[in-house]
Amino acid sequence: MVDERDKSLVKWLGETSLFVGMEEQHLRDLSGIAMVVSYKRRATIFSEGDPGNGFYLVKDGKVKIFMISPDGKEQILHIFGPGNPFGEVPVFAGQSFPAHAVALENSRLVFLPRDDFVALVGVNPALALNLLATLSQRLRQFTKMIDALSLKEVPGRLAAHLLYLSEKQAAGDYLQLELSKTQLASLLGTIPETLSRMLSKLQREGLIVIEGGSISIVDREGLEELAEIGKF
Amino acid sequence: MVDERDKSLVKWLGETSLFVGMEEQHLRDLSGIAMVVSYKRRATIFSEGDPGNGFYLVKDGKVKIFMISPDGKEQILHIFGPGNPFGEVPVFAGQSFPAHAVALENSRLVFLPRDDFVALVGVNPALALNLLATLSQRLRQFTKMIDALSLKEVPGRLAAHLLYLSEKQAAGDYLQLELSKTQLASLLGTIPETLSRMLSKLQREGLIVIEGGSISIVDREGLEELAEIGKF
DNA sequence: GATTATCATTGACTTAAGTCAAACTGACTG
DNA sequence: CAGTCAGTTTGACTTAAGTCAATGATAATC
Numbered sequence: 001m002v003d004e005r006d007k008s009l010v011k012w013l014g015e016t017s018l019f020v021g022m023e024e025q026h027l028r029d030l031s032g033i034a035m036v037v038s039y040k041r042r043a044t045i046f047s048e049g050d051p052g053n054g055f056y057l058v059k060d061g062k063v064k065i066f067m068i069s070p071d072g073k074e075q076i077l078h079i080f081g082p083g084n085p086f087g088e089v090p091v092f093a094g095q096s097f098p099a100h101a102v103a104l105e106n107s108r109l110v111f112l113p114r115d116d117f118v119a120l121v122g123v124n125p126a127l128a129l130n131l132l133a134t135l136s137q138r139l140r141q142f143t144k145m146i147d148a149l150s151l152k153e154v155p156g157r158l159a160a161h162l163l164y165l166s167e168k169q170a171a172g173d174y175l176q177l178e179l180s181k182t183q184l185a186s187l188l189g190t191i192p193e194t195l196s197r198m199l200s201k202l203q204r205e206g207l208i209v210i211e212g213g214s215i216s217i218v219d220r221e222g223l224e225e226l227a228e229i230g231k232f
Numbered sequence: 233m234v235d236e237r238d239k240s241l242v243k244w245l246g247e248t249s250l251f252v253g254m255e256e257q258h259l260r261d262l263s264g265i266a267m268v269v270s271y272k273r274r275a276t277i278f279s280e281g282d283p284g285n286g287f288y289l290v291k292d293g294k295v296k297i298f299m300i301s302p303d304g305k306e307q308i309l310h311i312f313g314p315g316n317p318f319g320e321v322p323v324f325a326g327q328s329f330p331a332h333a334v335a336l337e338n339s340r341l342v343f344l345p346r347d348d349f350v351a352l353v354g355v356n357p358a359l360a361l362n363l364l365a366t367l368s369q370r371l372r373q374f375t376k377m378i379d380a381l382s383l384k385e386v387p388g389r390l391a392a393h394l395l396y397l398s399e400k401q402a403a404g405d406y407l408q409l410e411l412s413k414t415q416l417a418s419l420l421g422t423i424p425e426t427l428s429r430m431l432s433k434l435q436r437e438g439l440i441v442i443e444g445g446s447i448s449i450v451d452r453e454g455l456e457e458l459a460e461i462g463k464f
Numbered sequence: 465g466a467t468t469a470t471c472a473t474t475g476a477c478t479t480a481a482g483t484c485a486a487a488c489t490g491a492c493t494g
Numbered sequence: 495c496a497g498t499c500a501g502t503t504t505g506a507c508t509t510a511a512g513t514c515a516a517t518g519a520t521a522a523t524c
Contacts, residue, residue, distance in 0.1 A: 021352040067375070069383035072459050077378065088373075092361070095367035097449070098375040098500060121361065128360035129324070129353065135367040136325035138312065142374040143321075149381040150421040151479070153300035189382040194481055196503055229302050231480090384511070414471065426511055428473055463510090 009034065009110070016057060016083045018130050026124055034114040038108050045087075045101035045109070052090025052097050054113040058082050062105020064187065067099050076187040077145075079104070079179065085134065091117065093132075106184075149189050152230030155198050157188045160227035162208065166217060173217040181213075205232075241266065245342070248289060248315045256357055265348040270340050271464050277341070278320075278334040284322025284329050286345040290314050292304075293339020298418065299331050308419040311336070311411065317366065323349065324363075336415075381421050384462030389420045389429050392459035394440065398449060405449040414446075437464075 010031045013019050020029060036059065039045055045063065056063075058080050065078040065086055077099055080086050090097055091114050106121065121128050148157045161184075164174045177184055185195040202208045207223050209216040217223060226232065241416050242263045245251050251259060268291065271277055277288065277295065288295075290312050296317060297310040309331055312318050322329055323346050344347075353360050380389045397407045409416055417427040434440045441448040450453060458464065 043392075067379045067383060073383055074374055075378060075382040083320055089368045089371050091368070092364040093372055094365075095372075098372045118361070121364070122357040125357060128357060129350070130365065131364055132353070132360065132367065134326040135364065135371065136321045136323070136430065137243060139321050139367060139374065140325055140327075140330045140370065142378065143309065146297045146307060146377055146381065148375065149305040149378065151299060164243040180501065181503095191482065192502070193483085193504085197481090200503085251481070413473095423512065424472070425513085426475085429511090432473085 009036070010060070012108070013057075016085070016133055018057070018085050019127070020130070021046065022126060022130075024217050025097060026120070026127065029120055030117075030150050031111070033112055033113055033120075035113075036108055037111050039103040039106070041103055043103045045103060046097050046156040048098060049096045052095070052114065054111055054117065055085060055087040055091050056083050056101075057112070059108040060144050061109075062104040063101055063107060063184070064104050065099050065101050073191075074186045075189055076183065078141075079183075079187065088131070088135065088219050089113075141194070148230075152227075153232075154194055155201065155232055156226055156228075156230035158195070158198050158202065159189075159207070159223045160213060161188060162217065163220075163227055164183065165215075167216070173220065175215050175217070177213045201232075202226075214230045241342070243244070244291070245289075248290070248317070250317050250366055251359070254356070254358060254362075254439045258269065258352070261352055262344070262349075264347055265352075267343045268340055269343050271335040271338070273335055273338050275335050277335060278329050279332050280330060281328045284319060284327070284346065286343055287317060287319040287323050288315050288333075288348065289342040289344070291340040291342050293341075294336040295339060295341070296335055296336050297331050297333050298414070299448045305423075306419055308415065310373075311388065311415075320363070320367065322346075324367075329374070340462055347387035380462075381434065384459075385464075386422050386426055388458055388460075389422075390427070390430050390434065391439070391455045392448065393420060394447060395404075395452075395455055395459055396414065397447075405452065407447050407449070409447065434458075 010024075010027045012022075012036070013030055014022060014027045019030065022030075039061075046052075048067065060082050063084075063086060064076050065080065066076045067073050068076050076088065086100060087097060097219045121131065148160065152160070162175065165178065166173065169175050179187065181195055181199075182192045185192045188195065190198075199208075199210055202223075203210050205222070207217070207219045207226070209218055239318060242256075242259045245262055245266070245316060246256075251262065254262075271293075272358050278284075280299065292314050293310045295316075295318060296308050297312065298306050298308045300306050310318065319329060353363065366409065385393070394407065397410065398405065401407050411419065413427055413431075414424045417424045422425065422430075431440075431442055435442050435456075437454070439449070439451045439458070441450055
């Protein structure tokens with residue numbers, strides 16, 4: 001017997017990019033092994049080195065994946081929201097989680113246990129191809145991040161991020177930072193003081209106008225050039 | 233009819249980590265769509281932005297995957313040798329290659345065309361799982377590289393790399409750099425001058441002894457601490 | 465084997481960005 | 495609503511690492 005909650009989980013799973021287009025029966029199988037778990041804001045979901053017994057989908061809320069140095073500096077790898085999967089690496093590569101995961105807001109997650117899930121992948125090529133697409137996309141993002149960290153200076157990374165947000169939010173030249181400036185600094189591989197100075201600098205140079213966590217792009221071409229060249 | 237060359241290609245494919253354990257028939261299917269291509273030292277295999285119509289396996293030789301900034305600074309992402317696959321991202325994520333590939337030595341590569349290969353993945357779950365393991369492993373490596381670039385200083389990255397080489401080469405405290413120092417600098421996200429100074433510094437501090445491209449580890453614990461903490 | 469390139473090293477200098485400290489804002493909590 | 499605490503901004507300073515330039519060492523090629 002399938003109750004209302006299970007039915008809605010099946011429907012929800014079928015709408016995530018990972019499972020889109022999968023047959024009803026396969027989605028029911030997935031839903032059969034899935035567990036919904038809740039985490040409060042700031043709660044740790046897993047830590048680097050923890051054994052990976054499964055992976056997660058964000059049902060609602062927001063999760064950050066990050067690394068931290070011995071002296072406490074943090075580098076955010078990803079911010080994941082509704083529909084995004086995370087923590088897949090140990091499912092397929094074995095070993096433990098390579099980074100930490102913390103809830104940025106009160107969040108509900110769908111947990112999929114490793115062994116059951118791998119068995120489903122083995123009999124479902126469409127699922128395997130979706131996973132390959134997801135991991136490949138992730139590799140592409142990491143490639144861009146390495147490029148940014150190694151070959152671009154902070155203003156260039158910031159400009160690229162503002163353009164990314166502008167495209168994603170599709171609200172013309174107006175955009176929301178979506179994160180606290182401390183967290184944004186960590187995502188861009190810098191510290192809050194430097195981010196603050198660089199935002200001021202972009203404003204001073206006439207590229208943007210800052211209103212708290214909202215930004216208006218004034219000179220899009222200038223920002224694009226900065227993002228491309230990576231420095232002033 | 234299968235000639236001697238095809239037979240050996242099937243055998244070779246079956247020994248690569250990507251295709252290990254696959255059935256003979258599937259290996260023959262793979263070999264049927266594979267093309268062996270040769271590249272001279274320094275030849276470009278593909279460039280960032282090129283459409284990805286397939287991916288490659290290194291048969292022999294050595295290939296570097298890298299990005300380059302507008303002013304010419306290079307960041308190496310990977311060095312691949314015999315048996316390693318590369319260029320898979322556009323096969324599964326669509327779009328174009330996210331980085332450049334150049335032969336570091338005269339090399340022979342096995343090219344696998346995208347559409348034929350994806351069709352094989354769709355009917356061969358074991359292949360899909362091997363691919364997922366490979367891409368996951370790649371994500372783990374990139375995570376480490378981002379961690380190093382963002383949270384460790386050059387001496388820390390260098391120490392970690394020396395320990396990695398030592399483990400890989402399994403020759404006690406003696407190791408070969410395997411790359412020119414210019415290329416190693418690019419792999420570590422720095423420049424030759426800085427690498428040269430840092431190698432001297434590690435020697436001066438009594439952690440290693442340098443003899444050209446060969447290094448002897450003198451103080452392994454010191455190196456490990458440096459790699460862990462990321463700075464002196 | 466002489467001659468180019470390419471690569472490696474060293475020194476002097478510059479600079480992007482981090483550190484430390486202080487002031488300021490705002491927001492949640494008791 | 496007072497008070498603490500997290501986040502932001504600004505200023506003064508330090509520093510890791512890059513740039514530029516010169517020299518030395520290898521190695522490749524004709």
